[in-house]
Every structure is written in C-alpha cells, then in structure tokens.
Amino acid sequence: MRTRAGDDLIERILARPGDGDLVGPAANDLLSELYAGYPVENLTRLLHSGDDRNLPTATWLLSELGGLAAPLIGEVPALLSSPIRSVRYQAIAVVLDNADERHGPVIAQVMNLSRDPEGAVRWKVLEFLAEATVEQLEAGASCLPPGPLKQLAEWLILQDGEEPDLAGIVIRLEAGDPVTRLFAAAAAASLSDKQDAHLLERAALLEEEEIRSFAQERLNDLREEATD
Incomplete structure (x- = not known):
C-alpha cells in the first residue's frame, strides 16, 4: 500500500508541475511516504520527467x-x-x-558555485563551507584545477588545525575579492563560539548581502545559545 500511495502522489505532482515554486500538499505527503519507506529511487520519475518544472519539487524532497x-x-x-x-x-x-571522500567532483562543483550569479546560492555555498567536514573539503579541493579557488579551499582546510590563521581570516575578510571573503566568512563561522565571535562580527559588516546575513544569523544563534 505504501508503494501505491507514493506512486499516486508522484502522478499528482507530474499532472500539476510547479511554476518554479515548491508543490504543496502532494509534495509534503510524498515526503512523509519517503520517510515511511517509499523508495527514494522513485523520485527519478520527477527528476527525469522531461519537464523542468518538476525539478524544484524533486530537489526539495x-x-x-x-x-x-x-x-x-x-x-x-x-x-x-x-x-x-x-x-x-x-x-x-x-x-x-550525503557526499563523502568518494564524491570529490560534486563537492568541487559546490565550491565552484561560490561564483554563482545568485546571492541565495552563494549563501548556501557559504553554509556548506562552514559546515562541511574536513574530509568533504579535502575531497572537493583535490578535484579543483590549480588556481585561486583551489588555493582558497586548501587554505580553509588548514583552519581546522591547532593554529588557525586568524590574522589571515581578517585580511581576507577585509581585502579579498567576493569569493575570497566568502571562504574567509566560512572560516570565521567554523571558528566562532560563545567565547569568541569577533571574526563573525567582522563578516557581518561586509557589503555582500549573502555574507552579511549569514554572519548575522550565526551571531544570533550564538547569542541564543549563550542565554540558554
């Protein structure tokens, strides 16, 4: 019965593709079915439907x-x-x-989106860089071609060591190009805690909206944690 319910929901979504926004009740119901055991592989019907209007729903799921x-x-x-x-x-x-050390090329693809023309996408890349494991970052960096982006990725990895480059983070936040500042903000986020948020405070003053809003959100989280 679970397979039947999931199949029916996919048919409903295919019959009424979205317009760039997420499909509502049918997508939410399908998500519940997926959590309950409906095979995730069946989402390929949405991913390969031939109608790109189904892609936002499929990717959201x-x-x-x-x-x-x-x-x-x-x-x-x-x-x-x-x-x-x-x-x-x-x-x-x-x-x-979901990515691990086997998925270096797709992680590198995410890193390349630090140059995406859309600020919302760059914001999501910043979140990825701040939250990714060292193993994920190493896998991605290894698949980048030589150049500034690879250098930034390798520099970000080094910030997980015992002696992070605090001065270098400040320099990159203040004097770097937009992509450099984004990587520096990721380092600032990963190093900031309840006792030391000065790097994030610097990032929250930058002109790039995606960096400024991300840093402010993290600062708000730290303040809430400090009052708990």
Whole structure:
C-alpha cells in the first residue's frame, strides 16, 4: 500500500508541475511516504520527467531527506548545473548531507558555485563551507584545477588545525575579492563560539548581502545559545 500511495502522489505532482515554486500538499505527503519507506529511487520519475518544472519539487524532497537521499547522489551534478536557482540551492544541501571522500567532483562543483550569479546560492555555498567536514573539503579541493579557488579551499582546510590563521581570516575578510571573503566568512563561522565571535562580527559588516546575513544569523544563534 505504501508503494501505491507514493506512486499516486508522484502522478499528482507530474499532472500539476510547479511554476518554479515548491508543490504543496502532494509534495509534503510524498515526503512523509519517503520517510515511511517509499523508495527514494522513485523520485527519478520527477527528476527525469522531461519537464523542468518538476525539478524544484524533486530537489526539495531530496534536500529534506538528509542521508536517505544517498542513493540518488549521482543525480546531484545535473541539479547543481540547473538554470533554476532553487534547484541549485537545494542541491547543495543534498551534497552536504550525503557526499563523502568518494564524491570529490560534486563537492568541487559546490565550491565552484561560490561564483554563482545568485546571492541565495552563494549563501548556501557559504553554509556548506562552514559546515562541511574536513574530509568533504579535502575531497572537493583535490578535484579543483590549480588556481585561486583551489588555493582558497586548501587554505580553509588548514583552519581546522591547532593554529588557525586568524590574522589571515581578517585580511581576507577585509581585502579579498567576493569569493575570497566568502571562504574567509566560512572560516570565521567554523571558528566562532560563545567565547569568541569577533571574526563573525567582522563578516557581518561586509557589503555582500549573502555574507552579511549569514554572519548575522550565526551571531544570533550564538547569542541564543549563550542565554540558554
């Protein structure tokens, strides 16, 4: 019966594709079915329907499944290359939850989106860089071609060591190009805690809206934690 219910919901979504926004009740019901055991592989019907209006719903579902989306990690490179902003945005979350050292190319693809023309996507890349494991970052960096982006990724990895480059973070926040500042803000977020948030406070003053809003959100989280 669970398979029948999930299949019916996919048919409903296919019959009424979205217009770039997420499909409502049917998508939410399908998410519940997926959590209850409906095979995630069946989402390929939405991913390969031939109608790109289904992609935002399919990618949102994958992003909400956390590690349950792992069987479809091979679908993510195409989603990260989608012309639809919300698809690229949600696909980054899928990589964060499911990619490991075997998935260097797709992690590198996320890093390349630090140059995305859409601020919302760059915000999501910043979140990825701040929350990714060292193993994920190393896998991605290893698949980047030589150049400034690879250097930034390798520098970010070093900040997880015993002696992070605090002065270098400040310099990159204040004097770097937008991509450099984004990587520096990720380092600031990963190093900031209840006792020391001065790096995030610097990031919250930058002109790039995606960096400024991300840093302010993290600062608010730290303040809430401090009052708990």
